[in-house]
Amino acid sequence: xxxxxxxxxxxxDDRRSRGGGMRVPRGRxxxxxxxxxxxxxxxxxxxxxxxxxxxxxxxxxxxxxGYPPASSGSQPPRSAxxxxxxxFVSVILADTENTWGEIFRDGGGTYPEPxxxxxxxxxxxxxGYASAATGPFYCGADSKLYIDLEFYKxxxxxLNAPGDFAQAYVLAHEVGHHxxxxxxxxPEFHKARRTMGKAEGNALSVRVELxxxxxxxxxxHYAARQRGFVEExxxxxxxxxxxxIGDDTLQRRSQGYIVPESFNHGTSAQRARWFKKGFQAGQLxxxxxxxxxxx
Numbered sequence: 001x002x003x004x005x006x007x008x009x010x011x012x013d014d015r016r017s018r019g020g021g022m023r024v025p026r027g028r029x030x031x032x033x034x035x036x037x038x039x040x041x042x043x044x045x046x047x048x049x050x051x052x053x054x055x056x057x058x059x060x061x062x063x064x065x066g067y068p069p070a071s072s073g074s075q076p077p078r079s080a081x082x083x084x085x086x087x088f089v090s091v092i093l094a095d096t097e098n099t100w101g102e103i104f105r106d107g108g109g110t111y112p113e114p115x116x117x118x119x120x121x122x123x124x125x126x127x128g129y130a131s132a133a134t135g136p137f138y139c140g141a142d143s144k145l146y147i148d149l150e151f152y153k154x155x156x157x158x159l160n161a162p163g164d165f166a167q168a169y170v171l172a173h174e175v176g177h178h179x180x181x182x183x184x185x186x187p188e189f190h191k192a193r194r195t196m197g198k199a200e201g202n203a204l205s206v207r208v209e210l211x212x213x214x215x216x217x218x219x220x221h222y223a224a225r226q227r228g229f230v231e232e233x234x235x236x237x238x239x240x241x242x243x244x245i246g247d248d249t250l251q252r253r254s255q256g257y258i259v260p261e262s263f264n265h266g267t268s269a270q271r272a273r274w275f276k277k278g279f280q281a282g283q284l285x286x287x288x289x290x291x292x293x294x295x
Contacts, residue, residue, distance in 0.1 A: 165235070209271075
């Protein structure tokens with residue numbers, strides 16, 4: 001990716017230094033609207049979502065990308081490379097703001113931009129306390145994305161998913177959860193899951209996570225239209241990353257066998273497929289995982 005020299009986001013809360021970083025003002029908010037259930041997903045993905053945004057009232061929920069536990073040892077001193085990665089993440093976040101801002105404007109709405117929190121080792125969020133072992137995650141209760149940048153090193157070295165576009169995919173997936181929160185999908189999902197058994201809840205979780213992958217693909221679709229931004233091989237990096245963090249791949253890596261009923265993010269093939277669907281279509285209605293008969 002040719003990302004240097006591009007605009008960085010102002011919605012960054014850098015807490016990597018001791019005592020936490022300076023808080024940056026949030027992006028614009030939009031007025032609250034009516035909730036939309038999972039059964040109304042086609043309407044959500046079509047027209048109704050443009051009328052407003054649900055208040056974010058659900059506490060205690062972390063929505064991540066399904067990553068394996070990261071190392072939680074002492075953090076090394078920050079380096080110039082770390083600061084460059086922080087700049088890169090800021091640029092990618094800004095580009096997701098451009099993409100989703102355009103999509104919402106085209107539909108007559110306004111995109112409420114999330115805040116990205118960069119932390120080292122551990123962090124406190126409105127969804128509770130989390131360590132670096134959690135991996136990148138989204139908290140719907142405060143509309144913030146959280147990431148320890150050390151994760152990107154493990155993405156390349158331990159998961160064999162190197163490349164800046166692989167890193168961008170991870171961030172775009174978490175932004176995808178923010179889009180789901182804005183559309184009212186995440187609150188309805190968490191509400192429905194409380195009444196389900198574990199296997200049924202996991203199956204529904206897979207559809208939520210695959211939709212976030214598809215939304216990440218929509219961002220990639222728009223990013224690829226920009227002159228000189230996306231380079232040859234970038235999309236392949238994202239597809240490789242998606243496949244490396246599939247439930248089946250991670251379970252084989254960690255325990256040597258798979259337990260399909262425990263999947264909650266989707267298989268490697270499914271994650272790559274739904275990212276590709278979003279990338280090829282560039283449309284929200286291509287991401288209706290809830291009514292898909294074949295994931």
